[in-house]
Amino acid sequence: MAFVSQLSASTVRHLSTTSVARAGQIHEMIVIGGGLMGAGIAQVGAQTGHKVTLVDLNQEVLDRSQARIQASIQRVAKKQFQGDPSAGETFVQSALANLQIATQPHAALATADLVVEAVVENLELKRKIFQEYDAIAPAKTIFASNTSSLPIGDIATATQRLDRFGGLHFFNPVPVMKLLEVIRIPETSDATFQAMLDWGQAMKKTTVKCQDTPGFIVNRILVPTMMEAVRMVERGDASTRDVDTAMKLGAGHPMGPFELADYVGLDTVKFILDGWHAKYPDQPLFKPSDMLNQLVDSGKFGIKSGEGFYKYEKK
Numbered sequence: 001m002a003f004v005s006q007l008s009a010s011t012v013r014h015l016s017t018t019s020v021a022r023a024g025q026i027h028e029m030i031v032i033g034g035g036l037m038g039a040g041i042a043q044v045g046a047q048t049g050h051k052v053t054l055v056d057l058n059q060e061v062l063d064r065s066q067a068r069i070q071a072s073i074q075r076v077a078k079k080q081f082q083g084d085p086s087a088g089e090t091f092v093q094s095a096l097a098n099l100q101i102a103t104q105p106h107a108a109l110a111t112a113d114l115v116v117e118a119v120v121e122n123l124e125l126k127r128k129i130f131q132e133y134d135a136i137a138p139a140k141t142i143f144a145s146n147t148s149s150l151p152i153g154d155i156a157t158a159t160q161r162l163d164r165f166g167g168l169h170f171f172n173p174v175p176v177m178k179l180l181e182v183i184r185i186p187e188t189s190d191a192t193f194q195a196m197l198d199w200g201q202a203m204k205k206t207t208v209k210c211q212d213t214p215g216f217i218v219n220r221i222l223v224p225t226m227m228e229a230v231r232m233v234e235r236g237d238a239s240t241r242d243v244d245t246a247m248k249l250g251a252g253h254p255m256g257p258f259e260l261a262d263y264v265g266l267d268t269v270k271f272i273l274d275g276w277h278a279k280y281p282d283q284p285l286f287k288p289s290d291m292l293n294q295l296v297d298s299g300k301f302g303i304k305s306g307e308g309f310y311k312y313e314k315k
């Protein structure tokens with residue numbers, strides 16, 4: 001991350017106290033990673049009146065994120081302001097005015113109350129980013145990861161601010177899914193945890209609290225269910241299509257497990273599965289899946305690449 005190294009420590013004033021942004025006082029936020037999740041988090045932040053800076057590796061990726069955000073805000077406005085297009089347009093324009101994009105975070109980091117990281121599911125990358133941000137962020141800034149499967153504590157120890165570190169786990173698609181899991185590590189201070197919960201409410205999400213336990217709440221239950229679906233197909237018990245149909249019509253899920261995997265992104269699904277297999281090698285459910293590996297090896301990442309378990313029309 002050359003851009004962070006370019007900063008001299010003296011360009012950003014470090015506060016001498018370790019007080020965090022007070023509860024309900026998170027106004028300025030940085031989202032690192034403008035992919036599926038980061039773009040959604042940035043969008044909802046901007047829609048709910050936060051000053052947001054979205055950071056990614058290059059302008060091309062950021063332009064794609066911005067286009068996705070614009071299209072999604074339009075959908076939200078159409079739904080929320082049915083029959084009042086002028087109010088809808090005001091909503092869209094004020095949300096967009098709250099959103100900046102940047103390949104370098106330093107200007108925003110000088111005053112940020114919160115940094116939410118949503119880069120690819122790779123522990124070393126997340127640790128490296130947080131270590132670099134920690135050296136230049138003010139003391140008040142709370143750091144949080146949107147990781148699906150990595151222990152928050154393993155990411156947080158790259159920083160000197162364990163008391164101001166937590167997990168903020170959103171669900172895909174962020175503008176639609178109402179849940180936010182708020183995770184604390186043993187060192188997270190009560191003030192930090194409360195600030196994250198209050199922020200979740202300001203983001204108009206329903207928050208649930210969880211300790212730093214594998215998969216938090218949803219993925220602890222969802223991942224084994226999805227893996228059981230893979231094992232069924234591998235054994236030849238049923239087809240992917242029939243498993244999906246069964247779970248939608250018989251269990252009331254909006255998407256079947258293979259549709260959901262394509263929606264999440266098979267590259268991300270593989271990161272999660274490989275990580276859990278490395279951590280729990282004796283758990284047969286998390287053993288690598290040839291079916292999944294072959295798709296990822298051939299660049300079939302699901303909806304985002306146009307093909308995964310199913311084929312999709314390019315948007």
Ligand SMILES: CCCCCCCCCCCCC[C@H](O)CC(=O)SCCNC(=O)CCNC(=O)[C@H](O)C(C)(C)COP(=O)(O)OP(=O)(O)OC[C@H]1O[C@@H](n2cnc3c(N)ncnc32)[C@H](O)[C@@H]1OP(=O)(O)O
Binds near residue numbers: 148177219
């Ligand atoms: C099996 C393979 C391998 C398994 C390996 C195991 C590894 C497991 C990996 C686990 C991954 C975990 C990932 C993460 O940590 C946790 C998650 O996020 S899990 C995912 C959670 N999400 C879901 O479960 C989504 C379920 N699906 C739905 O709810 C719906 O299908 C949908 C996505 C909302 C889409 O609904 P549809 O009705 O199909 O489609 P519409 O287009 O009509 O949309 C409905 C409604 O929503 C609005 N909308 C949809 N998308 C957006 C958007 N991006 N922005 C704004 N608005 C959106 C749309 O306008 C519609 O509104 P309406 O018109 O109805 O008012």
Ligand SMILES: NC(=O)c1ccc[n+]([C@@H]2O[C@H](COP(=O)([O-])OP(=O)(O)OC[C@H]3O[C@@H](n4cnc5c(N)ncnc54)[C@H](O)[C@@H]3O)[C@@H](O)[C@H]2O)c1
Binds near residue numbers: 001129170264
């Ligand atoms: N996809 C989901 O359904 C989902 C749901 C909840 C949580 N998550 C978690 O959210 C995180 C992001 O997942 P995603 O699906 O948005 O991934 P994604 O691949 O869509 O996006 C990741 C983004 O990170 C950017 N990036 C990579 N390295 C970077 C760096 N050094 N600095 C800045 N940006 C960088 C990439 O360019 C990309 O735009 C992962 O930890 C994932 O586990 C994913």
